[in-house]
Amino acid sequence: MLIASQLEPTYARTVYPCFDEPAMKATFNIRVVHDPSYVALSNMPAIDVFEMKAEDGSLWTVTAFNTSLKMSTYLTAFVICDFDYVTRTERGNKIRIWARKEAVKNGYVDYALNITGPIFSFLEDLLNVSYPLPKTDVVALPDFGAGAMENWGLMTFQESSLMYLPSDKFTSKKAMIAIIMSHELGHQAREMLRYLFFLFKWFGNLVTMNWWNDLWLNEGLASYFEYLGVTFVEPKLSLDKIFYDHVVQPILREDNEIGVRSLSESEDKIKGSFSLMSLFDTITYNKGAVITWMLSGFLTKKLFIRALTSYLKEFSFSNANQDDLWTHIQMVVDAQDEVQLPASVKQIMDSWTCQNGFPLLTLNLTTGTISQQQFLNKKNENSTDSYNNTWIIPISWMRNGSSQPLMWLDKSSKVFPEMQASESEYDWILLNVNLSGYYRVNYDQLNIKRLARLLENDPKVRSYLRFQLIDDVFALTQFGYIQVETALELTKYLAREDELFIWNVVLLNLVPENLESTLKNYEVYPLLKKYLLKRILPIYHYYAGFIRQNVDALEDDYFAQVYLEKLFATACWLGFQDCLNLSSQLYAKWMDNPEYKIPFLIRRTVCCYGVAEGSDKEWNFAWEMYNHTNSTKEDKDILLYAMSCAKESWLLYRYLQYGLSDTLLSSNDTSIIILYVVTKDIGHRIAWEFVTENW
Template sequence: MRKGFYISTPVGVVAIILCAGALATIIGLSVVYSQEKAKNNDVAPTEGGISTKPPATTSVPSNDPWDNYRLPKSLVPECYNVILWPRLTPDMTTGLYIFTGESSVDFECAEETDLILIHSNKLNYTEFDNKILANLTSLTGGKAPPINSSWLQDVTQYLVIQLDGKLMKGHRYRLYTKFTGELADDLGGFYRSKYLEDGKEKIVATTQMQPTDARKAFPCFDEPAMKATFNITILHDHGTVALSNGEQKESGNYTINGNHVLKTVFEPTPKMSTYLLAFIVSDFDSISSNTVNDVLIRIFARRTAIAAGHGQYALNITGTILQFFEDYYNVSYPLPKSDQIALPDFNAGAMENWGLITYRETALLYNEDFSSNSNKERVATIIAHELAHMWFGNLVTLKWWNDLWLNEGFASYVEYLGADKAEPEWKVKDLIVLNDVHRVFAIDALASSHPLSSKEEDIQTPAQINELFDAISYSKGASVLRMLSDFLTEDVFKMGLQTYLTEFEYGNAVYTDLWKHLQMAVNASGITLPDSVRNIMNTWVLQMGFPVVTINTSTAVVSQQHFLLDPDSEVSTPSPFQYQWIVPIKWMKNAVNHSTLWLQTESANIDEMSVSGDDWVLANLDVVGYYRVNYDQGNWENLLRILSTSHSLIPRINRAQLVDDAFNLARARIIPTVLALRTTKYLYSEREYMPWQSAMNNLDFFYLMFDRSEVYGPLQDYLRKQVTPLFEHYKNLTGNWSSVPDGHMDQYNQVNAISLACKTGVKECHNLTATWFNQWMDTKENMIQPNLRSTVYCNAIAAGGADEWEFAWSQFQNATIAIEADKLRYALACTKQPWLLNRYLEYTLNPSLIRKQDATSTIVYIAQNVIGQSLAWDFVRARWSYIFTQYGGGSFSFSNLINGVTERFSSEYELHPLKQFKADNAVVGFGSGTLALDQSIERTMGNIKWIAENKQNVLDWLEAETKYTSH
């Protein structure tokens, strides 16, 4: 692609269109576009040739089909022909960026009807005769019934077409439309991305259809089960390249209304869902290679990024990961190409469009001079996540969004397997425990959590669908599937996956279809389970939450109960299993592994787990089970003794588990908080990353609760004592910080050592970070190692003043490497100057300063700063309507904003305004953050109780531990 775009077939081959009949020529600019259309107005305009439904006489919901969010089953799409012409310069009259297009969809009538409902959102239509918005013809013979009326139903996002007569069952028809849309900067549908290159502003026309925004690009049956083939044609300026899901079939000069453009036609797609469509126009460059199966792999990005080699790492590992998944699924990659493109503006991390995967620049591009090892890992895992979807999600697709967890949870699990294949020395598979299991435990332990699988009828609106893109679907889904793979064995798990994919390829399925195929694999393998796969897994899928398994080693009684962070919270969600689970328990006794045991009832006697004296039991080996573990006091004491004397006898993942379980059991008032704190005493001798990261994650809660109280000083003293040996270890290991540790996990823990040392006031650490940052300011040459930049920038800015902040801001504004810009954007929120934080908050409302994709995360960064938390909360409350309109309604990450600005709340003075915020903005709404708001209220109430019960005990223990080192 560096020397021009790739043509997949010889020039001159006549293109074959699968749908019968040829497309009409593209409409010109004569379609009048409403000048009064607001950029992000949810209501479609009524000017410019739009025929709208007559005003409703009542606001009460009707029983009319067009007031239902779900499509009727009467029409089944077969294929689409779509031509789109995006303008990469603003319209001279309106100042808006627009696209024009025309589309025809061939469909079969499955049930006799006189109504056509097809999704449409924010599109202006050209009128045909009698102000009708579409043209209908028959493909079976005879005439189609005439169209009586047509209008746009804004709330449910339909183009409604009423007919004078019935469509006949079994007959095929074609619906044709011409339309104009805005190429807005709203990050959804067909939208525009803007960037600077060589001092020149450039525009990219790109897409993000998932979950319900294909309807913003062209009228379509926009539900995942409505699979069809798509023939895409793009008109675009000379000097630009068009991409889509299919291979390029032909491209050449084309003239329309005196405009000389290129016309690029793509091969028909396989049968697929609308949310997987993608089409992009840019002047990007690319690099390419072929896999062993001759699949063309291409990496597209800004020309300067490609020239600098920033796409090479992604290219190097994509083939390896693609081959891994072909072997894993035992199904060949179903397309001839795999394009991956890095976009300057992209709301999600990446999107699995079939054959054309879109990414944030930070998720695809790697530059060893700027990218840390965590950035490199993110590139590997996200590529693996998206490639996993090429089969699981794209080839076989969920029937409806209520099963989103299976799609995203599966990819979130196997991304670690794919990344491990690409980088086996990293041992990245272990990190799912920190990144997913522990992460989602915090949410799933709330009474306001939700089951993995929702009822189909409960998920109707776009906002409800967007709300499912949360940690439960991704991280809990990954965790329970990992548990399933473990107790089935990976070979049996893969066997079931392979027959599942074969049966449902190019079709749709529900999660129980996978259980059926896994059960077939179990039966064929001869392994023994305590119940069927379906019955075991339904206890994890159909009820929210998870158990805490309590093992009493003196009585050999093992029991389970629903784990709640606040045991007093009211669980209003009914459970079909009364909050009991079928629990696989992998365990060891005295460092010797034992076979898996199953807990199927509330409690049971398991004699093998009886111990006495200094013997000890450890359950949930490698945290493959989705549950927490508690023990009798005697076993806890023996485990603490082993940690302090011979911690290597306990696997490092389980050392991380002991810390995490203990702190959360203490928050739930199951064990004393002091017992949890005692699990951190051995860290003085710990050098492994996972236990340290687990401890830091949990001690962050203590900072959130106590960094505004008298507990803060002793907490600082204690952690300074614990981290100093780790800081000295890495100082020596790296030759006084002059080199980078060899191991992947060691590199992570070096960052932890510096971060916590500076946070707790180790003077040498402050001097170190200030010196490095000041050298950069003085010499304008940044010699700080990429791994250390985020923590060095943050600590230097926190310790400095306006000069340091302004320098970092100028570096951010001038950064041409997205990952470096991200590090600076995070660090700018670390300042202790309230006026700078307030100014930074205001910048988030200006997309020319902070990109829209980064606005909510920037506000969260500021809220994580103890100085900035109240400022961010006031800012969000004061500007809620604007923030919600601009960033909230359809943003997958929007729930993170609400959680982020409220996570420190721990007093009645904060709870009351939070509840008032919910009441005051009920009319505006909270969109995909609705559930997050309820969870924030519940979490705040739990924090208030926890502080009341624990503050004095924590203070006393910390003071006792630090009395001889306090100063």
């Protein structure tokens, strides 16, 4: 038996009578009556454990907990379990990581234990605010739909988010745990800023938003600080690259539709239009983080942290709205003269938090004119010119590689004489240096040509610059602002591009999610193959060398762990023979010795093309391993996919027939098999015939 509470946002009222609103904070005295063979946990340390006899004579245990600090109802929590734990103490804070006894015994939660204390200390030192609780329990739950929750003193996590197995060393698992822990701990000072992700949520418990319309004050700020914490405990990770890749790019791709809400909405609008649960979305988390990143950038990190510390101390154990944060930032700005703003903090920031979407800046290099408009899909018939949102925009920029003083665009269009270009083809300008602002940039043809020349002549120019240019130019193409030829102009240099996180942006835009579907487009596929193959080969060969000779060297290459699979899958899909041969060789090696581990980084691709390039022998081996008792859920999913890669029709027919058998596969697997088969070139017709014959 396992019981764990999840009361956010409004479920405390289903457990005990209360005024279940975040602003109505109180102290709580919690007692849990439970079976004597289990342990009870809550927000505070247990102060008494005693026996109680029920009316039927059965004995129960009562665990009483110390009075809590003043907090919101949604943060009260309890867990009843028979788990074991590992523990350490950091600056008087007793930290315990609870999990299934087998997992604790095997050391699966040791990494989480080792990083939790240092993250707490990092946040305390950064924000100059002490963690106010005497203990922190972190519980790994085998099944937890919320993923993670920053209950004060009793954080709960999906087990897979918290455990790090020795076999995970070639996955991004360690970084992911660090991100989640950072986030949740971050709530514990504004709760102190999900696991690195969620370790940063303690500051949301200390100062809570007045109501859910300002949820971003909890989640957005924590999402920003989580990445600082990740790079603190895992210094080999690049903060900027991971933030661009995980936060900036995804939200820029989402926050561009007319109906998308703003970051901060009025209470009346949320009560009338949104469910509270819908607020726990990427707008709150990612946009909140990016806006905070931008704010910290133009203020300077020093002033931002000073203002945030003041805000946390002023509203400790209380509630605040975004205007309260703006007030404390304004106080810090007014007390110095290094940073000058073109308007009040509230005017600047409300233009970002109270309006939906984000701006597109267009630079005319000849005149030095920058104009702004809301970035919307021009191909969408519903997209009209009636959206006249304007923002007060901090413009970081560089000229010919040299950073220039920050500029501000506070109207729809403005001339900046400093940005007028000379006639030299080597005179180029880049806006939004380090992606410090939440906007996209469109350049005129003159600057595009000069930037393309820069990339070809100096492909090692700053990685964020390459990432930003390619991401922006493809988004502008997709949304109808420029022609695809302009985008391709900036990709000519790609044969010399050696960063996987940039290649991922390229492949995300040029290669469809469903690779096989493009094979049916006889016009597109050969052009893509010709264009991409000669550019992708150098980076493919670079990583293929590691796969063949020294895969251990990639253990600390985070982006190889995340994106190498996509690169190899694309190379094989394009028919590159070395990729097909490598897949066949590694698959054959596994067949010869089932104890051999195919490199995890490319296992899905190897299994797929090992089956595709083979015969029924290779397919039957995949089926045998699928049914092996030691196969994990992830193993089974990879093999289910791989078996759909067969090139012989009769094997796919047989596979689909297996899906009808309750003894061979579960009913859930049937739909998955059909989905996998239908996406394959030869499988589309076979799957359709199979479905029409059987349903």
